[in-house]
Amino acid sequence: MSIVAASEEGRIAFANIRKVTFFLISTALAEVAAILVALWLRWPMLLAPAQILWLNLVTNGVQDLALAFEPGSRDVLKRPPRPRREGILSATMWERTAIVGVVMAAGALFMFNWQFDRDRSLVAAQSVTLTTLVLSEAFRAGNARSENRSLFTLNPLANPFLLWASLGALSLHIAAMHLPPFQYVLGIEPISGAAWIRAVLVAATILVAVEARKAFRRRHPIRARPLRQRPTPRATQTE
Structure with a gap:
């Protein structure tokens, strides 16, 4: 029983490392993509340096730590072992990372452009953009709890650390x-109720995108390529 328990704990630990890695990389990809597109379009600064630090170290940091406490699924030992050549992120997770990065970046750019065109205030536009990304992280933290299962099938109280971390970050x-x-330090200000509603709706698109992709991959999983077996050398015959 001790070997079985150790194997189960090892798989759970690796799965949680994978979830945290996915959470961090997708956030970084979204921020870099949004900022590069804004520079290419010659927009004002999308996020100030202090706001980027706030997003990565505070609101994002408390949630990625909480993901490490996600309990393992019941079928963790029934799953086939992962391929030896597979890294921390599988092909499905890399695909989902790209989707998350594109959706989050598009949402941030949309909200920034909307608010800046309306008020011509850089502080207001940055505040709305930062709030949209914080809300997107909260939705994405829920999606990151499982690689295959839908968020709506998971018990929200199974990982109270993540629930409280998301509420605390917000x-x-x-x-x-x-x-x-x-x-003063972050260069932000309160946003209006209408801006909050728009930010929630835009941030929720990350939930829709990932859930739709999960449903598609449950029906059409990516199959790992079989490893090529090296031909066994023929024994040389001695005369």
Whole structure:
């Protein structure tokens, strides 16, 4: 039983490392893509350096740590072993990372352009963009809990650390938008109720995109290529 338990814990630990890695890489990809596109379009600065640090170290940081406490699924030992040549992220996870990065970047660019065209205020546009990315992270943290299962089939209380981390990250961000010291350091301000509604709707597209891709991959999984077996050398005959 100890060998079985050790094997189960090892698989759960590796799965959680994979989830955290996916969470971090997809965020970085979205930020880099959005900023590069904004520079290419000659837009004003999409996010200030302090806002990027806030997004990565505070709101994002508390959630990726909580993902490490995700309990393993019941069929963890029934799954076939992963291919030896496969890295931390599988082909499906790399595909999902690209989808998440594109959707999050598009949402951030859309919200920035919408707000800046309306108010001509860089602070307001950056505040709305940063809020949209914080909300996107909360939705994506739920999706990252399982590589194949839908978020709606998972018990939200199975990982209370992640639930409280997501709520805490959002609460910290709301507080930062209303406290003068954080407003000064981060260069943000409170956003309107209409902007909140738009930010939630845009951030929720990440949930729709990933859930749709999960459903597609459950029906059409990526099959690993079989490893080529080396031909066994023929024994030389001695005269």
